Amino acid sequence: MYDLRLDYFDFDGGRGEAARIALSIGGIEFDDHRIAMGEWKSARNDTPLRAVPVLHVDGVAVTQSNAINRFVGRLGGLYPDDPLQALRCDEVMDAVEDVIVKVVPTFFMQDEAEKKAAREKLADGAVKFYLEYFQKLLERSKGNYFVDDQLTVADLKVFLWTRNLSSGTLDYVPTDIVDKNAPSVAEHRDRLAAEPGVKAYYAGR
Amino acid sequence: MYDLRLDYFDFDGGRGEAARIALSIGGIEFDDHRIAMGEWKSARNDTPLRAVPVLHVDGVAVTQSNAINRFVGRLGGLYPDDPLQALRCDEVMDAVEDVIVKVVPTFFMQDEAEKKAAREKLADGAVKFYLEYFQKLLERSKGNYFVDDQLTVADLKVFLWTRNLSSGTLDYVPTDIVDKNAPSVAEHRDRLAAEPGVKAYYAGR
Numbered sequence: 001m002y003d004l005r006l007d008y009f010d011f012d013g014g015r016g017e018a019a020r021i022a023l024s025i026g027g028i029e030f031d032d033h034r035i036a037m038g039e040w041k042s043a044r045n046d047t048p049l050r051a052v053p054v055l056h057v058d059g060v061a062v063t064q065s066n067a068i069n070r071f072v073g074r075l076g077g078l079y080p081d082d083p084l085q086a087l088r089c090d091e092v093m094d095a096v097e098d099v100i101v102k103v104v105p106t107f108f109m110q111d112e113a114e115k116k117a118a119r120e121k122l123a124d125g126a127v128k129f130y131l132e133y134f135q136k137l138l139e140r141s142k143g144n145y146f147v148d149d150q151l152t153v154a155d156l157k158v159f160l161w162t163r164n165l166s167s168g169t170l171d172y173v174p175t176d177i178v179d180k181n182a183p184s185v186a187e188h189r190d191r192l193a194a195e196p197g198v199k200a201y202y203a204g205r
Numbered sequence: 206m207y208d209l210r211l212d213y214f215d216f217d218g219g220r221g222e223a224a225r226i227a228l229s230i231g232g233i234e235f236d237d238h239r240i241a242m243g244e245w246k247s248a249r250n251d252t253p254l255r256a257v258p259v260l261h262v263d264g265v266a267v268t269q270s271n272a273i274n275r276f277v278g279r280l281g282g283l284y285p286d287d288p289l290q291a292l293r294c295d296e297v298m299d300a301v302e303d304v305i306v307k308v309v310p311t312f313f314m315q316d317e318a319e320k321k322a323a324r325e326k327l328a329d330g331a332v333k334f335y336l337e338y339f340q341k342l343l344e345r346s347k348g349n350y351f352v353d354d355q356l357t358v359a360d361l362k363v364f365l366w367t368r369n370l371s372s373g374t375l376d377y378v379p380t381d382i383v384d385k386n387a388p389s390v391a392e393h394r395d396r397l398a399a400e401p402g403v404k405a406y407y408a409g410r
Binding site: 066 | 207253254260262265267268269271272273275276279280288289291292293295296298299300303306334335338341345
């Protein structure tokens with residue numbers, strides 16, 4: 001096996017969280033290196049792309065959250081072997097990134113009116129559109145999970161996003177946005193929250 | 206094998222091109238469905254996310270360019286079997302997307318002075334930064350290719366980006382930006398252009 005260290009922020013969410021949960025579910029030992037917000041300014045310059053997560057594999061730093069999710073997913077049995085199922089798993093993970101990338105700029109908006117307008121536009125536009133798309137993908141998979149009727153890193157990725165959308169931490173995004181626009185995706189969120197491996201991970205935090 | 210149709214724009218570049226080249230190199234039959242710019246406005250609404258490329262696998266539409274690259278790379282022998290090498294291949298592909306996503310908004314800028322300022326800032330900033338990063342990755346792989354000393358879809362992805370940067374089609378981005386900031390990446394670009402499978406693909410166009 002590999003010697004693994006995962007660098008990410010010290011909170012329960014964001015781009016590094018799916019890999020932490022997947023490693024936990026897979027029972028794979030790793031150094032869970034959490035960066036306090038106050039350390040970030042200096043720690044940032046030690047990362048390859050001034051961003052986290054970074055996974056150190058046998059001492060070599062690797063970037064890109066979905067690449068990391070896929071790798072730890074393979075190690076932990078949360079990534080399909082079959083090429084077509086793997087494609088679908090990848091599609092879902094990258095689609096979540098698509099919509100996250102659209103929301104990220106609003107975090108840096110200083111002007112509250114500007115932020116409000118941008119968030120409301122996203123809530124009615126891209127976020128709703130992607131939720132409806134994930135609803136269709138769930139219908140396509142005809143099961144409880146996005147791919148192949150098994151838990152994969154794609155489920156973790158969507159869950160973390162929909163949990164965040166429903167949490168009330170995103171100002172001006174209605175907390176019922178998932179339930180209202182994509183009821184199957186809301187059920188998926190609740191199913192994932194109740195998943196034994198996910199529950200065990202958070203119980204151990 | 207699968208019945209494949211790839212929908213993408215009718216030009217030699219962009220997010221669908223790596224998959225077309227990879228399918229050609231792998232000798233994999235597919236319906237190379239090219240969308241004329243004039244058709245896009247109506248064709249767009251038939252795509253799952255109002256975007257291309259879309260790969261139809263046995264009639265099912267799948268989105269996300271790097272997911273598609275990975276799938277066709279696996280089919281065509283241009284994607285590593287080893288999980289760690291696969292991680293590195295994925296890292297490179299997603300890093301190219303990182304920087305492409307930063308440049309895309311400039312394509313829609315109507316004001317020429319605004320576009321000039323944005324492009325110049327990117328050329329001196331993110332584009333240069335990522336080129337230097339790819340230079341480091343090439344040094345890490347100690348070879349002619351990004352991963353495992355073999356041609357992969359990661360090489361195709363970087364090549365298409367660096368060829369575009371050097372082509373003069375991106376106004377206000379100096380055409381020597383690759384050669385000046387990342388000489389090994391420039392050599393990689395020229396090596397890829399001379400790769401038999403790549404040459405054969407373009408000879409057949």
